[in-house]
Amino acid sequence: METIKGIQAGIIEDFEMFDDWMQKYEYLIDLGKELTPIEEKYKIEDNLIKGCQSRVWLHAEKQDEIIIYTADSDAIMTKGIIAILISVLSNQKAAEIVSADLSFIDAIGLKEQLSATRANGLVSMIKKMKLYALALNNK
């Protein structure tokens, strides 16, 4: 299992290849399109993340010791963002997720690329992912 830190380093490397915002956006859009869809039964009000301008559903479950996230959004760029977060945090142990320092976000300039409302949404997504991990870990 690759560590959260290792995955982040890979993402930073990926983004270093891009010269401009357009390429970064195209990459995010591609990630969004490739995101494994969430099961329909999880697209419920309870799984909606508050604070996002577009709708984002997030579901988490524990398999053995690791947490698996699935998600969806009605906006494709939002989906791309959550796809990156899932690639970093999914398939990890709860304790690792909760204590993860997601420094790649600043390193790839993701927040600056987003409008203020979307950046708030990003913060909400991370918070919710960590909360799910914490809750599942205590089960």
Added chain:
Amino acid sequence: MFDLNKIREQFPILKKQVNGKDLVYFDNGATTQKPQSVIDAVSNYYQEENANVHRGVHFLSGLATDKFEETRNTVRQFISAKHNHEIIFTKGTTDSINLIANGFRSLLKKGDEIIISELEHHSNIVPWQMCCELSGSTLKVIPLLDNGSLDMADFNNLLSKNTRLVAVSHVSNTLGTINPIKEIIEKSHSVGAKVLIDGAQAASHICLNMQELDADFYCFSAHKMYGPTGVGVLYGKEEILNTLPPYQGGGEMIKEVSFEKTTYASLPYKFEAGTPNIAGIIAFKSAIDFITELRIENIAKYEDELLQYATSEILKIEGVKIYGTSKNKSAIISFNIEDLHPYDIGTIVDKMGIAIRTGHHCTQPIMKRYNIPGTVRVSLAVYNTKTEIDICINAIKKAQEMLS
């Protein structure tokens, strides 16, 4: 003479680059940009005229007061109201509506009805919900037809002897619909109801004449008409404003204060507690001067030309749907592109220097009506150009390409 280059030259921000591209500002429904004359008037006030109004005997206070009252007079002329004291300065349209909703509440009883419409901005919905909740009266809603105009047949059915107030917007901030307010006012008056018009999206686009229109209250904001933020107008008929209790208590709005009994000042000061936005109100005159020098009829004509052009170009985008297609429209176009989320479009075109609005535009009931999460909204002003429309359409097409 209508000289577009000369108009644009007056707006320093239009020379700005955003994300390395020339700014295309199409979010005028949210707020318009300000001409140099308005910017100068704000800074000149602080440099040359700063003093509190209606207070001191000293020179500066007198100067500031004169200029402050000059704006009131200019506003009165601009909307052809009868008296200067029918012009109340507020923080903005929202504040104006809240002032009336708050005062009107004391005149309502259980069983009374207030009518609003489905296309209202949240600021012309929530104050009335609060008003109804506290007074026990009932809120009724005029529904929309598919083309974004009001169902006037339904409005006729809603009107009754219980109707005490009808609050509708002049122009929809989301759909661009120009509502038949003259007809609404006449019909409402015929059952004895008062009428409040939310004119936030109309005041810089449509020629207003309060005496002809006969609205009881008309509200608008300076910042949507090339003026400063934090300044609004509440026009109200003298005889009705006199029946309403004050909104806020404080300085300026009193005649005499004692612990036994305080008496209130006369109009307009009764509703202007506290130190107002003096710089903004003084500079607001420059904004109105800017409009009247161009003549609002010329502005309306040019904006309509832009609207027709933008509409026909937007309709050429594959899979596009425009929300709000009523015949009588102001220069606001809301649309969506099949399978694309408005936020995605907005985010990408922003990177190309284009400022458009995406989302529900503070009109969630309209989104519910059309069952959509939001729209992309282009709202135009007098300094916009057809070239800018072309740039925007190309950017949207580029976004569409990237997203599909």
